[in-house]
Amino acid sequence: MAAQQKRDYFRMDMMLPFQAYVVREQSNEKLVSSECEASNLKNTILNLSGGGLNFRSRLEFLTDDMLKMILTIPVAMPRTICLYGKVIKSDRTEQGNFKVRVRFEGITERIRDILISFILKHERDVLISSHLTEVMRFTDVSVLKFAEGTNLPFEIYTVTKKGLRFMFDSGLPYDGLAKEYFNEMGISKVYVKQDDVLYLNRYLDRVRGVKIKPFDREDQISFKEYSFRKLQLHCIGxxxxxxxxxxxxxxxxxxxxxxxxxxxxxxxxxxxxxxxxxxxxxxxxxxxxxxxxxxxxxxxLPLNSSPLVLKEKACIIMHDILDKFGNKETIASAIGAAREIVAQLEKAPDSFYAMLSAGASDFYPYAHSVNVAVLSIRTALALSLPKTDIDALAAGSLLHDIGFGLINDEIINKQGKLSGAEEEVFKTHVIEGVSILQNVDAVPKKAMTAILHHHENMEGSGYPDSLAGQLIPVFGRITAISDAYDLLTTQQPFRKGLSPSQALSAMTKDSSKYDPVILAVFIKLIAQQIK
Structure with missing residues (x-):
């Protein structure tokens, strides 16, 4: 019982997709927690622990009501969990809403452990974000400027006795419940990062009814708005x-x-x-x-879609890793996805072409990561590398840009050429990537060479070590070719993507950068797709 009380004590406020409704007495539903599937959940402010949760509702829930609650945990492969609990307290607020306190019932140890692991990870993320406030600039804004029925497209920080503290991710629905929450917590103004001020200003313009212009490549604010919207969505094949x-x-x-x-x-x-x-x-x-x-x-989907499904699942994992740096569990999921792609291409080599058959009209780092992995794995199979090497290359090529997670999105998404300072920041992603992964046991040590050396050039002009020729590890040489080809064929706001044949022609002209044997094998593979 002591252990149970300890678990129940630790709780945090957070925003999660959530839904709750009463389970009727005549229902035959088994009241046992489980993973489930659901859509149309609404971002909701919750106070969550391993033993129960508190939330606000416009609907009235009565003491002793049995509730079915569905929430999504935002991890690598988002987990939607169905929970049951009894209402132990329900208080009407001055605004006519209800503050509901629920104790979980029928919760399995596995589901409880998932919740507790997530809460602890969320606390670490909050502490990291809050610690970074010491070196960041902020703008304050009165909550009176927010309009009910809108979503707030920026992260929210508040003042505590210990200084500024991260509170909510972007996307908080500002409705009567959120307004009531801020009022009860005594929050009259919130703080917005300087990097998010353009989003704040665009939001306030919308609230005031200022007409928003369509996307303009030359307009910095327009480009920031595009970058923000891009982060809120996931591109699918x-x-x-x-x-x-x-x-x-x-x-x-x-x-x-x-x-x-x-x-x-x-x-x-x-x-x-x-x-x-x-x-x-x-x-x-x-x-x-x-x-x-x-x-x-x-x-x-039907079984013949399995290569595409593997690729899509890998994209979802990589989106989460690049967005939130990824924890060991998330990275292990990526390693598993890489091995599944290897198994698919070993079993059906021609499925390689289906996985590459339709490119996007914009650069999505997570899709690029998976494309590079598919290209690298197929090239390694054609080179007849040992199985253990192919598995290690699969991991390294999939995670080759994990260091992007530590670089400002505006540099990653920038239209046109980077400035000298921006280019130096961008180049750090290879070293940062190794730093992120060096203590993750699931990542093969040899995979690090793909991450560290995929920007080395055969004539010695690359980075980070200016290696040349055979001094560049083979994983770096393979991944460099895959990386260059996918970037050339991907359309971006500042330039059109090349066709496969145009990309191969461009790489041939720049052949001094690439291993000639690997490039010849690569060209042969892509040429079969062009036919």
Missing amino acids: RNILLPRTSISFNLYRMEDYNYKLFLESSASIPLMLDDNIPSMQADFLVGAQEVPAYLHYLKA
């Missing part, structure tokens, strides 16, 4: 959406670097895709909150 399959998530479309809702759907109102989907030349995306529903869609 064009060829993964099949005609006459049903989706239960909203589908967004990117056209000329503007993101628009394309199809509206939900678990209660699913939508069947029509026959025109494969012919649409646009990037399709899903909201970060709806990734669990998208994973459910992937599971229902």
Whole structure:
């Protein structure tokens, strides 16, 4: 009992996708916690522990009501969890809402451990973010300037006795419940990072009814807005959406670097895709909150889609890693995904072409990571490298840009040439990547050479060590070719992507940078795709 009380004591405020409703007495539902699938959960401020949770609701829940609660834990492969609990207290607020306190019932040790591990990770993330406030600049804004019914597109910090403290990620729905929460906590103003001030100003313009201009490549504010929207969505493969399959998530479309809702759907109102989907030349995306529903869609696809499904799952894992640096569990998931891609390409080498058949119209670092892994693995198979080496290369090439997680998104997404200072910051991503992974046991030591040396050039002009020729480890030489090809063929706001044949031609002209034997094998593989 003492251990149970200790677990229940530790709790934190956080924002998670959440839904709750009463389980009727006549229901035959088994009241045991489990992982489940759901969509249309709403970002909600929760106070969560391993033994229960507190939340605010417009709906009235009575003491002793048994609730079914669904929430999504934002880890590498987002986990949606179904929990049951009894309402032990429900108080009406002055605004007519309800503060509900719930004690979990029927919770398994496995689900409890998932919750506690997440809460501890969230606390570490908050402490790290709060510690960084000492070297960051902030702008304060009165909460009176926020409009109900809007989402706040910036991170929120507040003042505590110990200084500024991270509070919520971007995307908080500012409704009557959030307004009540701020009021009760005595928060009259919040603090926004200097990096987010443009998002704040654009949000306040919307609230005031100022007309927002469409995307303009030459306008810094417009580009920042595009970068922010891009981070809130997850790009999916064009060829993964099949005609006459049903989706239960909203589908967004990117056209000329503007993101628009394309199809509206939900678990209660699913939508069947029509026959025109494969012919649409646009990037399709899903909201970060709806990734669990998208994973459910992937599971229902026919077996002949398995290579594409493997790639999509790997993209989801890498999106999480690059967005939040990744913990050991997340990185281990990436290693597992890399090995599954190896097994797929060993079993069916031609599936390589299906996995590369449709590129995006913009640069998404997580998709680039997976593309580089697929290209590198297939090249290594063609070179007949030993199996253990191929597995290590798969891990290293998939994680080759993990250091991006420590670099400002504006540098990663910048249109045009980087300044000298920005280029020096960008170059640190290879060393930072090794630093992030060096104490992760799941990562093979040999994989580090792909991460550290994929920007070395055969004539010695690369970085970080200016190595030349055979002094560059073979994993670095393979990954360098895959990395260059995918970047050349990817469209970005400041330049159009090259066709496969144009990219190979450009690499041939620059052949002094690449290992000639590996480049010849690579060209042969891609040439078969062009045919």
